[in-house]
Amino acid sequence: MYYPDKIQAYLTHISETRSPVEDRLKRNILKYGLWLLAIPAIIYGAADRGWAAFSTAAVNPRDISYCLIALVLLLGWVCIGLAEDHLDSIALAEAELARADALAVESSCVAQQCYRLPYPYLCQIYHLLNVGHLESIHRFSLGNLKVIKISDFRKTEAGGQIRFKTMLDSPMNILRLWRNPSVEVELTIHSPHQIELKVPAYGQRFIHVLFSVMPLNDKEHYLSIQMFSDLQWPRELLKAVLIVAASLTLLEDLPYLHHLAKRNYDGLFSPRPRPQKTSQAKQLFYRYVDLYNNRWNSRQLQLLD
Numbered sequence: 001m002y003y004p005d006k007i008q009a010y011l012t013h014i015s016e017t018r019s020p021v022e023d024r025l026k027r028n029i030l031k032y033g034l035w036l037l038a039i040p041a042i043i044y045g046a047a048d049r050g051w052a053a054f055s056t057a058a059v060n061p062r063d064i065s066y067c068l069i070a071l072v073l074l075l076g077w078v079c080i081g082l083a084e085d086h087l088d089s090i091a092l093a094e095a096e097l098a099r100a101d102a103l104a105v106e107s108s109c110v111a112q113q114c115y116r117l118p119y120p121y122l123c124q125i126y127h128l129l130n131v132g133h134l135e136s137i138h139r140f141s142l143g144n145l146k147v148i149k150i151s152d153f154r155k156t157e158a159g160g161q162i163r164f165k166t167m168l169d170s171p172m173n174i175l176r177l178w179r180n181p182s183v184e185v186e187l188t189i190h191s192p193h194q195i196e197l198k199v200p201a202y203g204q205r206f207i208h209v210l211f212s213v214m215p216l217n218d219k220e221h222y223l224s225i226q227m228f229s230d231l232q233w234p235r236e237l238l239k240a241v242l243i244v245a246a247s248l249t250l251l252e253d254l255p256y257l258h259h260l261a262k263r264n265y266d267g268l269f270s271p272r273p274r275p276q277k278t279s280q281a282k283q284l285f286y287r288y289v290d291l292y293n294n295r296w297n298s299r300q301l302q303l304l305d
């Protein structure tokens, strides 16, 4: 059936001007997604030719050579991987660089991405410390992940840490590839610019995601995402999976960040009286406000100078 209105609406939709960061995220998902999809395709081709070569009484040398070519291609494909885009560099303090170095010693840095986002720095901080948004904003990418309870909160000199239990309630959830359905995740403030998410994987291994957020001016910031892991997967395969996951979650975050930027986000960070019964999920956010509210105000003044 021919629907000219729908085709016109689709053409208008795909020709709309989008932000460079949105384009880059979609390109990442397409590029690394296709690279990942090629792996089962090559394995299927190799298995099919291998089966064809040995399924008859007379072994077919042509099918054997096709099978070997596919296996060599698969080996090269997985070992060489894809070249990463040029990354913007952001100026971090020595302690913040040391944190990344320490993680790189414990496990290896698998992937790194850096984005210039057209939203104020505080919107990103609020978003990262808001545990509840994992269920609502990331419902698609995290496959209906549920935050069951906040199990622990502790203050540190430079910030604080919460531990919260998460549950994957669907047997088809793709996150089950590397983690148990129910695990305790840690979210830690290391500095006013650095927040770490630590997710347990199978076999006492972990995936650490280190977010470094640096204000550029009062309307933009840089977000660096460094992903570390000690999982024993082929490195390029794990890199592609993590980059697709990070790009998809950030793509979902863009409308949320836009919404936060339109709110009076300065009000969120003001040390005003709080409700007596503070939600446990907000404890880490309030800790950030108590420690760093003045620092943000002085940073704004520096940018205006």
Ligand SMILES: [Fe+2]
Residues within 6 Å of the ligand: 127, 133, 137, 138, 249, 253
């Ligand atoms: Fe998010």
